[in-house]
Amino acid sequence: MKENPSISVTILLAYLILAIGGKEVKCIRREENTSGVPLNQEVNKTILVDGRDVYDCIDVNLQPAFSHPLLKDHKIQMEPSSFPLSISTKSPSMDVIPQAQLPLIECPTGTIPILRNNRRVHTPVETIDKVITNEEHEVAGVEYYDVLYGTRAKINIYNPMVKNNSKDLSASWIQINKIIKAGVADGIGAGSWVYPSYSGDNSARFHVAWVDGLKTCPDHDCGAFVQVSSSVGLGGRLKPLSVYKGPQYMIDVTIFKDPVTKHWWVAYGPQNIHIGYWPREIFHFMKDQCNYALWGGYVQGPTVSSDSPQMGSGHFASEGLGKAAFVRNIEILNKENKYVIPDDKKFGHVTTNLSKYTGKGYVDGHSHFGVHTYYGGPGGFV
Numbered sequence: 001m002k003e004n005p006s007i008s009v010t011i012l013l014a015y016l017i018l019a020i021g022g023k024e025v026k027c028i029r030r031e032e033n034t035s036g037v038p039l040n041q042e043v044n045k046t047i048l049v050d051g052r053d054v055y056d057c058i059d060v061n062l063q064p065a066f067s068h069p070l071l072k073d074h075k076i077q078m079e080p081s082s083f084p085l086s087i088s089t090k091s092p093s094m095d096v097i098p099q100a101q102l103p104l105i106e107c108p109t110g111t112i113p114i115l116r117n118n119r120r121v122h123t124p125v126e127t128i129d130k131v132i133t134n135e136e137h138e139v140a141g142v143e144y145y146d147v148l149y150g151t152r153a154k155i156n157i158y159n160p161m162v163k164n165n166s167k168d169l170s171a172s173w174i175q176i177n178k179i180i181k182a183g184v185a186d187g188i189g190a191g192s193w194v195y196p197s198y199s200g201d202n203s204a205r206f207h208v209a210w211v212d213g214l215k216t217c218p219d220h221d222c223g224a225f226v227q228v229s230s231s232v233g234l235g236g237r238l239k240p241l242s243v244y245k246g247p248q249y250m251i252d253v254t255i256f257k258d259p260v261t262k263h264w265w266v267a268y269g270p271q272n273i274h275i276g277y278w279p280r281e282i283f284h285f286m287k288d289q290c291n292y293a294l295w296g297g298y299v300q301g302p303t304v305s306s307d308s309p310q311m312g313s314g315h316f317a318s319e320g321l322g323k324a325a326f327v328r329n330i331e332i333l334n335k336e337n338k339y340v341i342p343d344d345k346k347f348g349h350v351t352t353n354l355s356k357y358t359g360k361g362y363v364d365g366h367s368h369f370g371v372h373t374y375y376g377g378p379g380g381f382v
């Protein structure tokens with residue numbers, strides 16, 4: 001395996017600030033009335049998962065996105081026009097690392113599950129705003145900075161420690177953006193978050209997110225994501241989780257543009273279940289393509305620099321397989337909607353604070369890990 005050192009720290013930092021928005025501008029906004037708690041909505045079925053997560057099945061045509069002003073005339077697309085083409089002839093079936101699973105949710109046909117988040121509804125708005133303005137972040141992993149139309153990868157799932165009483169989050173993530181300049185960007189991403197102040201516990205949960213300039217909107221927040229799957233519950237707990245020096249688990253995630261409708265889809269799992277999409281209408285810049293991608297970990301929140309959470313497994317990249325978290329089989333989509341491996345001249349590792357977290361990138365087309373990264377670190381947990 002060869003490490004790819006192709007990129008200087010200066011360039012990395014420039015891209016990072018663009019991509020992640022910089023300390024002053026990054027925020028998570030939660031809108032009380034688009035948080036998925038049905039107010040006037042008819043709930044067709046309520047499903048209790050693990051005795052604590054409540055999913056409401058609501059009519060697919062009455063989901064939060066359809067009250068978004070930009071989506072008044074939006075016509076729902078129940079399936080992508082086509083799936084991206086794989087040019088790899090290698091069969092991925094021999095994988096020894098199993099998938100972490102989301103609970104199976106069986107909403108009736110024509111309805112979608114939306115997680116009820118009591119914690120969020122009861123948080124006063126002022127408190128959230130205060131948190132937003134103080135937010136800071138750190139990143140470790142690999143990044144790409146040229147035109148791309150989507151990505152897929154396998155994300156190793158751990159349970160990094162994040163203090164219960166902090167407002168911090170730790171993500172194992174893939175993300176693509178169209179960046180114009182700092183704070184002026186669109187983006188979408190998917191992966192696992194440990195975010196106690198948002199979800200009410202320390203579980204690793206599957207989330208998708210839309211980045212709109214200065215704000216990040218997870219799952220159905222901000223009412224922009226159009227879900228079509230009746231069985232994938234966004235915000236659900238992933239299980240089992242990887243253990244340091246023990247069994248490893250991962251999830252498959254794909255983000256791609258529908259070449260016909262130009263909506264941006266997210267698909268989950270080895271069966272490529274298409275969960276839903278962010279409609280073309282909501283994007284300012286991502287009308288056609290992206291110019292940046294990130295794979296690895298990030299932490300963000302008001303105490304990430306003073307009292308940092310763990311990232312990944314809580315161990316540094318140099319420890320490698322079974323000990324450091326990975327994102328592997330990284331591929332990007334080209335203009336022809338085919339998967340290709342990222343050009344290593346435009347691809348490199350990224351680390352914002354080496355004393356807390358590290359990221360390493362490998363370009364190795366021969367191993368079944370393909371292009372991959374190890375990343376993570378203990379943060380303040382040393």
Ligand SMILES: *[C@@H]1O[C@H](CO)[C@@H](O)[C@H](O)[C@H]1NC(C)=O
Binds near residue numbers: 033039
């Ligand atoms: C949310 O909806 C409730 C009831 O419809 C309303 O009283 C409240 O003001 C709304 N909150 C916000 C933040 O819009």
Ligand SMILES: *[C@@H]1O[C@H](CO)[C@@H](O)[C@H](O)[C@H]1NC(C)=O
Binds near residue numbers: 043059060108110111
């Ligand atoms: C949801 O339930 C209502 C009332 O029972 C029913 O009229 C409606 O058709 C249901 N919707 C779906 C999509 O099943």
Ligand SMILES: *[C@@H]1O[C@H](CO)[C@@H](O)[C@H](O)[C@H]1NC(C)=O
Binds near residue numbers: 164200201202
């Ligand atoms: C954090 O909360 C979880 C339950 O959500 C609990 O199991 C754990 O002990 C708590 N940790 C601390 C340090 O309070």
Ligand SMILES: *[C@@H]1O[C@H](CO)[C@@H](O)[C@H](O)[C@H]1NC(C)=O
Binds near residue numbers: 306352353354355356
């Ligand atoms: C990295 O984190 C350490 C420990 O919190 C801190 O002392 C140092 O200033 C940070 N370095 C950078 C470049 O931010």
